[in-house]
Amino acid sequence: MTAFGKLIRTTAFRLTLVYLFLFALFAASLLGYFAWNTRRMINEQITATVNAEIAEIETIYERRGLQGLALTLGRRTLRPGANLYLVTTPAGTAFGGNVESLSPGVMASSGWSETAYRRLDEQDTAHHRALVRVTQLNNGFRLLVGRDLEERRRMFGIVANAAQWSLLVVIVLGLGGGIFVARRVLHRIDAMTGTTQRIMAGDLTGRLPVGRSGDELDRLAENLNAMLERIEALMTGLKEVSDNIAHDLKTPLTRLRNRAEEALASSGSEAEYRAALERTIEESDGLIRTFNALLMIARAESGQARGNMDDFDAADVAKGIHELYEPLAEDDGLTLRVKAASAALHGNRELISQALANLVENAIKYGKPDPTVQPLDAGVAARSREILIESRREGDSVLLSVTDHGRGIPEGDRKHAVERFVRLEASRTLPGSGLGLSLASAVATLHGGELRLGDAHPGLIATLAIPARAASGDRLAAQTPDVPQKVA
Amino acid sequence: MRLLIIEDDRESADYLVKAFREVGYIADLASDGEEGLSLADSGDYDVLVVDRMLPKRDGLSLIGSLREKGNRTPVLILSALGQVDDRIKGLRAGGDDYLPKPYSFAELLARVEVLSRRHGGPAEETTYKVGDLELDRLSHRVARGKDELTLQPREFRLLEYLMKHAGQVVTRTMLLENVWDYHFDPQTNVIDVHISRLRSKIDKGFERPLLHTIRGAGYMIRDGIR
Numbered sequence A: 001m002t003a004f005g006k007l008i009r010t011t012a013f014r015l016t017l018v019y020l021f022l023f024a025l026f027a028a029s030l031l032g033y034f035a036w037n038t039r040r041m042i043n044e045q046i047t048a049t050v051n052a053e054i055a056e057i058e059t060i061y062e063r064r065g066l067q068g069l070a071l072t073l074g075r076r077t078l079r080p081g082a083n084l085y086l087v088t089t090p091a092g093t094a095f096g097g098n099v100e101s102l103s104p105g106v107m108a109s110s111g112w113s114e115t116a117y118r119r120l121d122e123q124d125t126a127h128h129r130a131l132v133r134v135t136q137l138n139n140g141f142r143l144l145v146g147r148d149l150e151e152r153r154r155m156f157g158i159v160a161n162a163a164q165w166s167l168l169v170v171i172v173l174g175l176g177g178g179i180f181v182a183r184r185v186l187h188r189i190d191a192m193t194g195t196t197q198r199i200m201a202g203d204l205t206g207r208l209p210v211g212r213s214g215d216e217l218d219r220l221a222e223n224l225n226a227m228l229e230r231i232e233a234l235m236t237g238l239k240e241v242s243d244n245i246a247h248d249l250k251t252p253l254t255r256l257r258n259r260a261e262e263a264l265a266s267s268g269s270e271a272e273y274r275a276a277l278e279r280t281i282e283e284s285d286g287l288i289r290t291f292n293a294l295l296m297i298a299r300a301e302s303g304q305a306r307g308n309m310d311d312f313d314a315a316d317v318a319k320g321i322h323e324l325y326e327p328l329a330e331d332d333g334l335t336l337r338v339k340a341a342s343a344a345l346h347g348n349r350e351l352i353s354q355a356l357a358n359l360v361e362n363a364i365k366y367g368k369p370d371p372t373v374q375p376l377d378a379g380v381a382a383r384s385r386e387i388l389i390e391s392r393r394e395g396d397s398v399l400l401s402v403t404d405h406g407r408g409i410p411e412g413d414r415k416h417a418v419e420r421f422v423r424l425e426a427s428r429t430l431p432g433s434g435l436g437l438s439l440a441s442a443v444a445t446l447h448g449g450e451l452r453l454g455d456a457h458p459g460l461i462a463t464l465a466i467p468a469r470a471a472s473g474d475r476l477a478a479q480t481p482d483v484p485q486k487v488a
Numbered sequence B: 001m002r003l004l005i006i007e008d009d010r011e012s013a014d015y016l017v018k019a020f021r022e023v024g025y026i027a028d029l030a031s032d033g034e035e036g037l038s039l040a041d042s043g044d045y046d047v048l049v050v051d052r053m054l055p056k057r058d059g060l061s062l063i064g065s066l067r068e069k070g071n072r073t074p075v076l077i078l079s080a081l082g083q084v085d086d087r088i089k090g091l092r093a094g095g096d097d098y099l100p101k102p103y104s105f106a107e108l109l110a111r112v113e114v115l116s117r118r119h120g121g122p123a124e125e126t127t128y129k130v131g132d133l134e135l136d137r138l139s140h141r142v143a144r145g146k147d148e149l150t151l152q153p154r155e156f157r158l159l160e161y162l163m164k165h166a167g168q169v170v171t172r173t174m175l176l177e178n179v180w181d182y183h184f185d186p187q188t189n190v191i192d193v194h195i196s197r198l199r200s201k202i203d204k205g206f207e208r209p210l211l212h213t214i215r216g217a218g219y220m221i222r223d224g225i226r
Helices: A003-008 A011-078 A152-201 A218-265 A270-302 A314-331 A349-366 A379-382 A413-417 A435-447 B010-022 B034-043 B058-066 B086-092 B107-118 B153-164 B172-180 B190-202
Strands: A083-089 A096-097 A099-102 A111-119 A127-138 A142-148 A308-312 A335-340 A343-346 A386-393 A397-403 A450-455 A458-465 B001-004 B027-028 B049-052 B073-081 B097-100 B129-130 B133-136 B143-145 B147-149 B211-212 B218-221
Touching: A003 A011, A003 A152, A011 A083, A011 A096, A011 A127, A011 A142, A011 A152, A011 A379, A083 A099, A127 A435, A152 A218, A152 A379, A152 B027, A218 A270, A270 A349, A270 A435, A308 A314, A308 B027, A314 A343, A314 A386, A314 A397, A314 B190, A343 A349, A349 A386, A349 A397, A379 A386, A435 A450, A435 A458, B001 B010, B001 B190, B010 B027, B010 B058, B010 B107, B027 B034, B034 B049, B034 B058, B049 B058, B049 B107, B058 B073, B073 B086, B073 B107, B097 B107, B107 B172, B107 B218, B129 B153, B133 B153, B153 B172, B153 B190, B172 B190, B172 B218, B190 B211
Parallel strands: A335 A386, B001 B027, B001 B049, B049 B073, B073 B097
Antiparallel strands: A083 A096, A083 A142, A099 A111, A111 A127, A127 A142, A308 A343, A386 A397, A397 A458, A450 A458, B129 B133, B133 B143, B143 B147, B211 B218
16 A cells, blocks of 8 residues: 555545545535625615616606606616616607616516616727616506616625635635645554554564653554553463473473383383383373363453352262262371351352362371471360361351461462462472462452461361352343364 | 164264174164164164264154154263253153263263163162161161161162162262262262262171272172172
8 A cells, every 4th residue: 555545545634535525525615605795785775776766767757758868867877886777768869878788678577577688879889787677657658777787797796706715715724734634644553563563573562652742643652552551461371380380291291201211221020011111001091180270261261261150058069079078187196176157059060079079189288297396285286286167158258278386388489389380398308299289369350259278277268158149040141152163 | 782873973883883783782873864764763772872963864853753653762962062051951862861962981880781781671679788788768767688788868868879780880979870860970079988988887897898880881799700
């Protein structure tokens, strides 16, 4: 597209054209109204003058007869800028006046008419037009009095001229202004386009230029910049996550590979091969679990898992998970208790159960009392080996919490602990994918709630806080339709 | 037992056919949805193993057409889409069981056996008996020989499920799904702990153990060595 093509395609330029048309129309109608009124005024003036003269001449004729009439006509025709006069005999020949010729038939009909004429005293042959009135005098004489319309014509000439010039000025100014405004806008848009192209090419640090005028373009640029800010933050986060994924998936994959290689290289017995293969399967199962957890988190975070929401009691979830994990805790020398107060909840029961299960698994794994701290008495010792699952309603939220009395998480680390793959230094030696808290957090977010980590003095309170009417029906409708896609 | 495997990935399909034949099944193979539908429709199969994403006609629509025609052959859906809602969608479409990829063959085999038994097997009985262990589903009583055993409600349901499938391998995931109704994968050995509790109640002090651990697969309740 040429530069000019771009220019005339701008909204600013098109708007200018519309205004130009409107202003021209306005000027034309104003001048038209002016011209029409002037014409009316001149006509009225002529009519009044002609009527007065006819009345005068008729009076003179009545009083002084033909002689007086001839005398009056003779005198009046000699005045400068005189009107037109003509008196005809009953035979139709001219008796007196200053008119040489008229359009045919004018003298025959009485009343007003417009006609072309020539004066007796005029040399030029140009055509003139006049507005005349014809009346019948007695004994067959006819009188014509009229006035030249030159004045009216000149008036029209002036108006037409004014119309031409004003139209020209409107068009020149309008086009010039339009081009000026359009160029300014185009210049700023081009600057924005340039920046966006740089950003699209991968430079996420680029920002749109913002002027000082605070107009609509500046506001747009400000909003776009805020959006870019957010995208950049998300991209950075995503990169961190993928780096972590690469690390935490590659490590077990490397172990897997090394083990297989080692088994191949050694000339071991069948039992040794078998053991190596079993460990390989175990390791890949662990990888699959990690992978599933990651997918689950991704789905929960993207809101895709909003399907399958129903109403249920949080107490049932707490009791169910307690029932499932109670023997496991006992085997680990811990007591798992449940305090389940009824609290109606709307959500994905399976996901919430899994989130709670993750919290309980964490509590069992990390919630053993610190062996370096000596309990004061047996009662405290027993309480410190207790894990409590609790469900209750608090205000507008349904709370599902797990409390342990282990080392807890230092306050500064709590935000960090929820991130994917983060396993705090203290827990590096224990098995696990490091995704438990992330998943619980993603599930809480999916339901419009959050995962809170608090201090149990000592120990950790992990709470899933979910709004009592979390995901309502209309949000369910926003689910993406199921389109199966082949996984490569 | 006749089995139809509908799977488009050549390698996994061949692996499945070979593995099933090794354990004594007759396994046929269809490599796309249309072929699978016509084979399933004409052949007399005990179980269909259907991949969810197939060329020409996807797995769920295949199952839908079969069910519409009144074909009630049990179907196990295999799918890379393993989330809870995918599973529910699969079961709603008419599948009888759903196994996310990647799976272990032991798990698949255990599930196929349970499905084939369900189809055309005897009606649900009110009492189960394995060796001298007896479980009465109506009165909720469990006895081994002359001894009455006291079980927790969940232990009762666990034993009930195991005895219903006596002589069949039951995997940990199957137990979690059917006894607890959870479909997630616990990172810890919760099920093993429950089993060892149950075992201490029904086998402890008896000469012949009934509840066996099948390595790399799961558990099985049975009388003696077959």
